[in-house]
Amino acid sequence: MNEVYEYLKSKIDIFKNNNLVVATSGGPDSMLLLYLLNKIRVNNEFNIVCAHVNHNVRKESADEQIFLKDYCEKNNIIFECMKIEKYTDDNFHNQARIIRYNFFENIMKKYNSKFLFTAHHGDDLIETILMRITRGSTLKGYSGFQKESNVNNKIYFKPLISVTKKQILEFNQENNIPFVTDASNEKEYYTRNRYRKHVLPFLKNEEENVHKKYLQFSEEILKYENYLEEETNKYFSKVFVDNQIIIDKFVLLNNLIQERIIIKILDNIYNDNINLIQKSNVNLILELINSNKANMKLDLPKNIIAIKNYNNLEFLIDNKITKDYNFKLDKKIELETGTIEIVEKSDDTSNYCIRLNSNEIVLPLFIRNKKDSDRIEIKGLNGSKKIKDIYINSKIPIQNRKKLPILVDSNGIILWLPGLKKSKYDKAKDEKYDIIVKYY
Numbered sequence: 001m002n003e004v005y006e007y008l009k010s011k012i013d014i015f016k017n018n019n020l021v022v023a024t025s026g027g028p029d030s031m032l033l034l035y036l037l038n039k040i041r042v043n044n045e046f047n048i049v050c051a052h053v054n055h056n057v058r059k060e061s062a063d064e065q066i067f068l069k070d071y072c073e074k075n076n077i078i079f080e081c082m083k084i085e086k087y088t089d090d091n092f093h094n095q096a097r098i099i100r101y102n103f104f105e106n107i108m109k110k111y112n113s114k115f116l117f118t119a120h121h122g123d124d125l126i127e128t129i130l131m132r133i134t135r136g137s138t139l140k141g142y143s144g145f146q147k148e149s150n151v152n153n154k155i156y157f158k159p160l161i162s163v164t165k166k167q168i169l170e171f172n173q174e175n176n177i178p179f180v181t182d183a184s185n186e187k188e189y190y191t192r193n194r195y196r197k198h199v200l201p202f203l204k205n206e207e208e209n210v211h212k213k214y215l216q217f218s219e220e221i222l223k224y225e226n227y228l229e230e231e232t233n234k235y236f237s238k239v240f241v242d243n244q245i246i247i248d249k250f251v252l253l254n255n256l257i258q259e260r261i262i263i264k265i266l267d268n269i270y271n272d273n274i275n276l277i278q279k280s281n282v283n284l285i286l287e288l289i290n291s292n293k294a295n296m297k298l299d300l301p302k303n304i305i306a307i308k309n310y311n312n313l314e315f316l317i318d319n320k321i322t323k324d325y326n327f328k329l330d331k332k333i334e335l336e337t338g339t340i341e342i343v344e345k346s347d348d349t350s351n352y353c354i355r356l357n358s359n360e361i362v363l364p365l366f367i368r369n370k371k372d373s374d375r376i377e378i379k380g381l382n383g384s385k386k387i388k389d390i391y392i393n394s395k396i397p398i399q400n401r402k403k404l405p406i407l408v409d410s411n412g413i414i415l416w417l418p419g420l421k422k423s424k425y426d427k428a429k430d431e432k433y434d435i436i437v438k439y440y
Contacts, residue, residue, distance in 0.1 A: 001036075001171045004159050007147075008040050015046040019078075019111040023104055024050045026064045028172050029119035029160060031071075031179040036159075037117070038075055047078060051107045053100045054083040057184075064180045071178065080107050114154045120145060121160040121168060122211030126203065127195045129214055136278045138263050139228070143221035144214070152395065164211050232260040240265060242388065245313040247289055258286065268395055269304055269315055289313055326368040329407070329437070333367050337403050339440040340367055340418060346436050347429075354407070354416045354426050355433040361409040361425060365437070369402050376414040379422045387414070390421055407437065 374387035418439035427433040
């Protein structure tokens with residue numbers, strides 16, 4: 001455990017004056033992580049935000065929430081919690097995971113944090129790699145996960161990746177670290193639990209430090225993955241334009257680069273949910289591209305369809321395309337993606353708030369979704385930019401782009417992409433303005 005402690009200590013300088021969000025279930029792994037982070041916070045150099053999701057599927061869930069809240073109060077840790085009221089997806093684990101990470105992202109935004117910690121450990125890495133090898137995945141998928149990864153200027157930490165569950169439990173006992181136990185982790189109904197109960201003991205009997213071998217395997221895979229990603233990026237924007245593969249350019253590339261371009265496209269569509277991307281999906285898309293037929297359609301997971309139209313292959317969401325909307329903004333509007341409200345005052349200067357001078361625009365204001373020809377004159381830049389390009393650069397999944405709100409005036413001038421970009425009409429706090437609009 002000393003290795004983990006020293007690793008966290010080495011990061012003190014980048015943690016200083018920041019808020020660290022820690023995904024915490026209350027189990028032995030996440031409680032150890034909270035303990036270690038609190039231990040290195042000798043002079044309150046940073047804040048710790050405990051982000052807990054009450055999955056509301058076991059009778060103990062409410063007690064575990066109280067336990068965790070009490071622990072945080074005693075240790076000067078900020079406590080944030082959400083309760084899942086109901087599940088609508090047949091795949092409970094997948095939906096719970098999506099809800100959890102959406103919650104974590106929202107907490108990071110709330111506290112202006114770029115650090116998220118999860119308590120994945122060495123045993124978890126072994127299980128993940130074996131499950132993906134069995135099910136089929138991409139090269140990146142076969143690597144499992146990393147100790148430290150940077151996505152969209154946010155850093156995701158998994159500092160326990162070098163230790164086992166046994167080491168965690170022993171350390172917790174030696175240091176009197178409290179935790180709760182989830183009995184469902186013993187049920188063999190779940191795939192991961194079967195690997196945990198039957199495969200891991202065999203591997204550890206063969207090699208006591210097998211988790212280090214798998215960590216080495218993961219790091220080796222990532223070396224090749226990073227190199228191939230650099231090569232793929234050289235060609236990606238040349239063959240994938242406006243959400244379409246340009247087929248006559250695509251087929252000239254090396255077969256491996258072709259596969260990786262498709263994987264990269266699917267990564268963006270499925271928002272990096274690597275469990276939904278399998279080799280079979282990639283092969284079917286390649287067959288579609290190389291088919292002699294000019295117009296074809298392929299169904300992919302989660303209602304995504306790939307449509308081939310002569311020299312182009314486009315990815316669309318099937319049967320669930322959001323209908324166009326256009327609402328007058330009198331005071332406040334509730335949308336699927338959040339709330340937009342005219343407020344009296346605010347100190348917010350981020351992309352979640354805009355200040356406007358009514359003399360420069362035409363009232364009333366309207367909230368609508370994207371049109372194909374939309375462009376915005378971005379604040380601080382000369383000329384205009386396509387909304388589509390902004391969404392692509394922001395890695396907004398295709399199926400979400402029609403949901404996102406756009407603020408326009410009565411002449412249809414785009415003033416703001418809430419949460420993403422402001423137009424030239426935005427005013428600084430020291431300039432003249434009489435309208436403030438916020439996006440939650």
